Amino acid sequence: MQAVGQPSIPDTARSPVAREIVAALGVRPIVLVGMPGAGKSTIGRLFAKRLRLPFIDTDKKIEKETGRSISQIFELYGEEYFRALEARVIAGLFETGPVVIATGGGSFMHEQSRRLIGKKAVSIWLDTKLEVIEKRLRNDMSRPLLRGPNPEQKIARLFKEWKPFYEQAELIFAPVPQTR
Template sequence: MSSKQKAIMAVNHPNNPNIGNRSIILVGMMGVGKSSIGRRLADRLHLPFVDADDEIEAAADMKISEIFEKFGEDYFRDGERRVIARLLEGEPKVIATGGGAFINEETREVIRDKALSIWLDADIDILVQRVSRRNHRPLLRGKDPRKVLKELGEARNPIYAQAELHVRSDSSPHARTVELIMKELTK
């Protein structure tokens, strides 16, 4: 079966009647679980999964932290915007974005035009616990994660709220969040 045929089957799958031929984009703060939840959601919807950060690293042939260090955040955000626009071309898929992707107006516009956006939201305590497990996030290097996440949340949450759907993630397994998303998609 060709990838085109698989995409058509996925779009017409009974589990996702409300997404049509659009991709699903997961947006939200770092640590909310966009990649982990995205993989599970893609399996559930019979769609491919793509992590935008992985695609950015592949395109640049360097880690995101290296891009930030070498070229700065503005350069990274421009590349991120281009990669997300490319990912939205073609067959529907589930895409996990970096925490700052949806903040960029041009990126948000492309997402609005070509995808269904879902804001995954979680309490600050959950985010702090999750981001503290690994030390690879450039915006947290050498800083207090709670303070950074609180400041980012204050600035970003009103923008994330522009997503088409809003789903809360909590400390329960990610499968529960996928169930909540599925309920929203089938309303």
């Protein structure tokens, strides 16, 4: 029998471990939180594939729904507007059954989102090392919070400021950077 709110994915397609994890989730989504560049979108997609659950990237969803890039939204309306929009999008994802959600780096700083995730999801902080994040973001000019001079100093400051919030996630996962 299929539980209410469960997506119609044949259980037999899952490995025994994946089946156990999905059963333990019930209707709760897995929500990945962590710094910009920590690997939420990359690892979230892999988790979802392994568990055979739908994958949702909130940044991508916002871009699709608004027809604007995250940078444009920051530029046009500011960070506070973006966070409120992101909070509404996150809140809308809790009624659909188990999914894997990659959030934007700053979403967990928004009290309403953090509380909701804490109450209704299994949150995982991707605790990627600061040096790895710096290396990944060094040449990425598309990030609204890192624009202007001294992006490395900004990343380090954000990391320090946001870490106590990420530490409130239910689980911590330190991904090993893969090299090809």
